Amino acid sequence: MVFTGANLGLTLVATVLVVYFAPTAAGPGIPEIKAYLNGIDTPNMFGFTTMMVKIVGSIGAVAAGLDLGKEGPLVHIGSCIASLLGQGGPDNHRIKWRWLRYFNNDRDRRDLITCGSASGVCAAFRSPVGGVLFALEEVATWWRSALLWRTFFSTAVVVVVLRAFIEICNSGKCGLFGSGGLIMFDVSHVEVRYHAADIIPVTLIGVFGGILGSLYNHLLHKVLRLYNLINQKGKIHKVLLSLGVSLFTSVCLFGLPFLAECKPCDPSIDEICPTNGRSGNFKQFNCPNGYYNDLSTLLLTTNDDAVRNIFSSNTPNEFGMVSLWIFFGLYCILGLITFGIATPSGLFLPIILMGSAYGRMLGTAMGSYTNIDQGLYAVLGAASLMAGSMRMTVSLCVIFLELTNNLLLLPITMFVLLIAKTVGDSFNLSIYEIILHLKGLPFLEANPEPWMRNLTVGELNDAKPPVVTLNGVEKVANIVDVLRNTTHNAFPVLDGADQNTGTELHGLILRAHLVKVLKKRWFLNEKRRTEEWEVREKFTPVELAEREDNFDDVAITSSEMQLYVDLHPLTNTTPYTVVQSMSVAKALVLFRSVGLRHLLVVPKIQASGMSPVIGILTRQDLRAYNILQAFPHLDKHKSGKAR
Numbered sequence: 001m002v003f004t005g006a007n008l009g010l011t012l013v014a015t016v017l018v019v020y021f022a023p024t025a026a027g028p029g030i031p032e033i034k035a036y037l038n039g040i041d042t043p044n045m046f047g048f049t050t051m052m053v054k055i056v057g058s059i060g061a062v063a064a065g066l067d068l069g070k071e072g073p074l075v076h077i078g079s080c081i082a083s084l085l086g087q088g089g090p091d092n093h094r095i096k097w098r099w100l101r102y103f104n105n106d107r108d109r110r111d112l113i114t115c116g117s118a119s120g121v122c123a124a125f126r127s128p129v130g131g132v133l134f135a136l137e138e139v140a141t142w143w144r145s146a147l148l149w150r151t152f153f154s155t156a157v158v159v160v161v162l163r164a165f166i167e168i169c170n171s172g173k174c175g176l177f178g179s180g181g182l183i184m185f186d187v188s189h190v191e192v193r194y195h196a197a198d199i200i201p202v203t204l205i206g207v208f209g210g211i212l213g214s215l216y217n218h219l220l221h222k223v224l225r226l227y228n229l230i231n232q233k234g235k236i237h238k239v240l241l242s243l244g245v246s247l248f249t250s251v252c253l254f255g256l257p258f259l260a261e262c263k264p265c266d267p268s269i270d271e272i273c274p275t276n277g278r279s280g281n282f283k284q285f286n287c288p289n290g291y292y293n294d295l296s297t298l299l300l301t302t303n304d305d306a307v308r309n310i311f312s313s314n315t316p317n318e319f320g321m322v323s324l325w326i327f328f329g330l331y332c333i334l335g336l337i338t339f340g341i342a343t344p345s346g347l348f349l350p351i352i353l354m355g356s357a358y359g360r361m362l363g364t365a366m367g368s369y370t371n372i373d374q375g376l377y378a379v380l381g382a383a384s385l386m387a388g389s390m391r392m393t394v395s396l397c398v399i400f401l402e403l404t405n406n407l408l409l410l411p412i413t414m415f416v417l418l419i420a421k422t423v424g425d426s427f428n429l430s431i432y433e434i435i436l437h438l439k440g441l442p443f444l445e446a447n448p449e450p451w452m453r454n455l456t457v458g459e460l461n462d463a464k465p466p467v468v469t470l471n472g473v474e475k476v477a478n479i480v481d482v483l484r485n486t487t488h489n490a491f492p493v494l495d496g497a498d499q500n501t502g503t504e505l506h507g508l509i510l511r512a513h514l515v516k517v518l519k520k521r522w523f524l525n526e527k528r529r530t531e532e533w534e535v536r537e538k539f540t541p542v543e544l545a546e547r548e549d550n551f552d553d554v555a556i557t558s559s560e561m562q563l564y565v566d567l568h569p570l571t572n573t574t575p576y577t578v579v580q581s582m583s584v585a586k587a588l589v590l591f592r593s594v595g596l597r598h599l600l601v602v603p604k605i606q607a608s609g610m611s612p613v614i615g616i617l618t619r620q621d622l623r624a625y626n627i628l629q630a631f632p633h634l635d636k637h638k639s640g641k642a643r
Helices: 002-020 030-037 050-065 069-087 096-102 106-125 128-139 146-167 197-231 235-259 294-299 302-310 321-338 347-371 374-390 394-404 409-424 431-438 450-454 457-462 476-485 511-522 531-540 541-545 584-594 622-632
Strands: 262-264 290-295 474-476 490-495 504-510 564-566 577-579 599-602 615-617
Touching: 002 050, 002 394, 030 069, 030 128, 030 431, 030 511, 050 069, 069 096, 069 347, 096 106, 096 197, 106 128, 106 146, 106 235, 106 394, 128 146, 197 321, 197 347, 197 374, 197 409, 197 531, 235 615, 290 541, 294 302, 294 321, 302 374, 302 615, 321 474, 321 490, 347 374, 347 450, 347 504, 374 394, 374 409, 374 531, 409 504, 431 615, 450 584, 457 599, 457 615, 474 476, 476 511, 490 511, 490 584, 504 511, 504 599, 531 615, 584 599
Parallel strands: 577 599
Antiparallel strands: 262 290, 474 564, 490 504, 599 615
16 A cells, blocks of 8 residues: 555656646657657747656656656756757746857757757766767757767766766765666676577567567557547546556556565575665565565566666576566556656656567577577567667667677677568557657658659649738738738748739748737838838847747737838748649658748749749648648558558
8 A cells, every 4th residue: 555655646746747737748758859850849848847847757757666767758858958058048037148149040959959869868878879879860850960079079978977976976875876887787797609590589589579569559559549538538537547557557566476486595696685675686575585576576676677687697597487478468568558648758668678578588488599698688679679669770779789888799789670670660650750640740751752753732732722922012901911810920922013913922921020020010101112221220130030920919000000011121032942843752852851841832934914923832731641631542552651
C-alpha cells in the first residue's frame, strides 16, 4: 500500500501539472521539436511554463516507477532553455537588451533549438558526439556547416559541467547522482570475441529488432488513437487514465517477483548479496538470507540500474530465463500503455529495456554456440530494437559506443542497426513520424511521392479557392475585410488600376505586417505612394520582425475605413515563384530545401486581362495526404505512408 500510494501521489503531481498548466509538456517533445525545425510553429511549445512543468513532471513520472525515460523530456528541456535564452526570457518578463535582437529571427532561433536538443541528448546519455549526430540525423531539417561546430560546442559545455558536478557529488552528499562516472553502462572490461559463426545470431538479433520495433510502432499507434478518444472526454479523464496506468504498474512491479524462484548468492562476487536498500543488486525481497530474487532485482530498482543489471557480463546464471521472459512481457505491455498518458515521457529507456531483455534471452538460448557474452547480446538487442522503432543508425551507433565504452562492439553494432532499420522500414514508419501524423502536424518529407510527378502546380491550384490579392495602394476597408474573412498569412500585391488587368506582380506581404499597419494607423488621405523617409519614421526593423498578427484587438473607425495604405514599402518584392506547368514533385523539393512558407504560382503565358499570379501554395497544399483527398485517382495502390 505504501509503495502503490507513493507512486500514485507522484503520478498525480506530474499529471495535474501537465493537464492544468502546460498540456504541451506531455510526451517526449521530440516530434514537436522535429516539426518546429521543419517549419511548423507549435504554440507554447518552448515557453517557460512548459519547461518548468516538464522538469517537475518528468521527475515525478520517473520517480513513480512508470515505464518511461527522462531522455526525451531532457531533449525538450534543452530546447526550451535555448529558446528562452535566445528571446531574452519568458514573454511576460523579456529582457530588452539590444544585442538580443540579433537572435530575433527564425534562422537563429532554429539553430539555438537544434543546439538545445543536442545538449539534451548529451545530458541524458552523457554522449556529446551522439548528441550532435542525433540533431543532424533525427531532428534537423536544414543543416549548415556552421551548425555542426555550434552543436559540438554546446555538447562539450554540457559534458564539462556534468563532469564537474559528478566530481563534487562523489563525496556522497548528492545521493545517487555521482555514481557511474561519465560512462553509464560500462562494458569495456569484457573481452569481445566473435567469429564467422556469430554472424547468424547477430543477424537474427537485427531481424528480430526490426520486426519487434515495427510491431511495437503499429500497436502503439492503435493505443494512442484509443487514448485520444479517452482524452477528448475532458481533463479528469486524462488524470484518471494516468492514475490507472500507475496503479497497474505498481501492482505488477510488486506482485510479479513472487512468481520468481529464489537464487543462492554467489560467494565469489564482491558485491553485497542480498540487499534491500535503495541501491545495489541482488534484491532479497521475499527470499531467506543468502538468497536473492532475480526478478525483483530487475523490477524494484531504477530503470538505469535495471539496464546495468541486464548488460552485466560474465554472469550467465544471474538471471533465470523465466524471469527474463516475465520482465520482457511486462515491459512490452507497460511500454504500450504508459506512453501517451498526460505526463512527460521518453521512449529511449523503455525500448532499451525491452530490447536488452530479448537480447539477453537470445544470448542465453545460444549457450556454447556463440563466443559473445550474454551482456553484449543485451546491448545488441537494445540497439536493434531502437533502430527497428526509431529508424536511426549513425547517431544510435555512436550513442551506444559512448554508453558502453567498448570500441570492439562497433562492427557488429553497425551491422545490427542496419539490418534492424532495413527490416523496420519495410513495414511502417518510424515512431516519431507516426506521432507527427497522429498530432496532425504538417511535416514535409524529404522525398516527394512518385505520383507527384504526374501533377502540375497549376492543376493543384485549380482545386483550391481563388487567390486573394491586394493592390499596391489599398483601401483600409478592403484590408480589414481580407483580414476578417480569411486566415491566410500572406497575400500577393499587384500593381495596376484594376486587379483583373494588373500588369505587374509587385510581391508578397505578410498578414503580420498588415496588422502592424492597422495598429500604427499608418493611413493616407489620398491614393499615392509614400517616400522612404515616411516609412522609416513610422516603423523600425525590430518592430517589423515581430510576429504580431492578432487582429481582434484592432478597432478601425468608419471614417478610417475610407483612407488608403501604401503596401509597397512593406512588400517582399522577390518572392519565390513557380510556373504553373512545373510538377508538384519539383515544387515540393524547392519548398522544403529553401524553407519556404509561401510559393506563388504564375501563368506560363500571361494573356491580356489575366492576373500575373494565379495561386499561392503553402505547406498544407503540398502534403501527400491533402493532395490525395483532391486527386484520389493519382495513387491507385495507396501505400501505408500515404494513408
